Amino acid sequence: MKTIKVSLQYSLNSITTPLVSNLIRKFNVEVNILHANISLNKIGTLIADITGNDQDIQDALDYIENQDGIRYKLFNKKLIWQEEDCVHCGACTAVCPSNALTMNKDTWCLEFSKEKCLVCGLCAKACPLNVMSLQA
């Protein structure tokens, strides 16, 4: 079993396809939606973790590739937090869209949840000390 993180881009008229449901039923994979911004007649984005065995995941990706108007992108980078150089100011938490970066309300130390991270890179730009970076 492995988990991959994907970003799906929906073009204008593609949201009529019940994509997530099909992935689960046809390919025996788990889909954990991390972020979704999808509306009728608009382009949309969905970010999800897909978990399954190697072959099922590959089949699922091939299936997505064959859908008209839907493209996927794999997240092959991860966020690196140099915790020892961090001053825990909290500037990154202002921009984190998934609450992967939060302040602990007792210690006021920064906390990072790898599972919630969308690898969007906004924190890396917002960090005044450059202790956040995206690495392959």
Added chain:
Amino acid sequence: MQKTIAEINEKIKSGKATVFTAEEIISVVEEKGVKKAFEEVDVVTTGTFGPMCSSGMFINFGHSNPPIRMSKVSLNDVPAYAGIAAVDAYIGATEHSERLGMQYGGAHVIEDFIKGKDIVLSAESYGTDCYPRKDIKTIINKNSVNQAYLFNPRNCYQNYAAATNSTDKIMYTYMGTLLPEFGNVTYSTSGELSPLLNDPEYRTIGIGTRVFIGGTQGYVAWEGTQHDPDQERLENGVPIGGAGTLALIGDAKKMSSRYIKAAIYEKYGVSMFVGVGIPIPILDEDMLMKTAVRNRDIQTVLVDKSGRENLNIKLNYEQLRSGYVEIRGNKVHTAPLSSLRLAREIAHELKKQVQQGEFMLTEPVEKFKTKGHRLNKLEDREV
């Protein structure tokens, strides 16, 4: 009943002073009551660790042979002000590198200097009879120069407006990245731990007050620039929004890079985190009550950084720290910009130093005015 600073210093000297941080004192007063707590407590320590742009360092490089009257100076390619005596210069925290732009600035030079790193000094001159040399490029560090002291014209803002963005575009500001359509709120003080919020009427903090700055002992040199004590205040004396400020001075050679950190705000520029702590002598019950101020007793205004809308919203620091506030019926995420974690560490470090007799308190040489200031604006006038 009253205590004097001299009496408190006697207790500090003999290692018998009772000291709490500005966070700890709140529950001490709640549990013991004001009268009993006043009898027991001598000093309350404060702390703050936030980006403070109005900071910089004076350096005297020493004279070369042959000597030069430096008229243009740069340190690691960051321009420094050299319009003073021959080998004196001032490097401002927010100055950008001529080569790297805002990726490296005056604050980085200062942090590197404090770390003991070598720094490239380049200087030019027009040459004079007594200073014939016209240029020099050499390496300096904290062991090679004479004096090197931070002189920060404005630190420790007493309170500061929280920031948001009403426009449909992301804004990159000194208050961090502000997301469109009231997408977030940022704020920057240490609230109930902040030095001037614990002495809101400047009864004990004035010119000459000894302070913890950047890990060493420094002093309040003057009122800070834009000092504005006439700001609207709550009944407890706490100003709603920016008010008092301090000009601070301290020996950079003795500072620690743990408490001085260069900062880069995206598409805005360079700033510098400065760690400051001030001990407050508990002279009477009023002073004790002032230091027992809680986050919910401290309010600030919320400002739309685009300048488009007058929001007319006041928030207290308990609300800001909760993680969410309400703007026009919507729940908006809040984020701090100054490190409470480090502010706390500074207050505890200062507490330890006072308890161990290493940090003596001072009587202000002169007190700040609490009224009668006017914050002037810059007018466009015909020249």
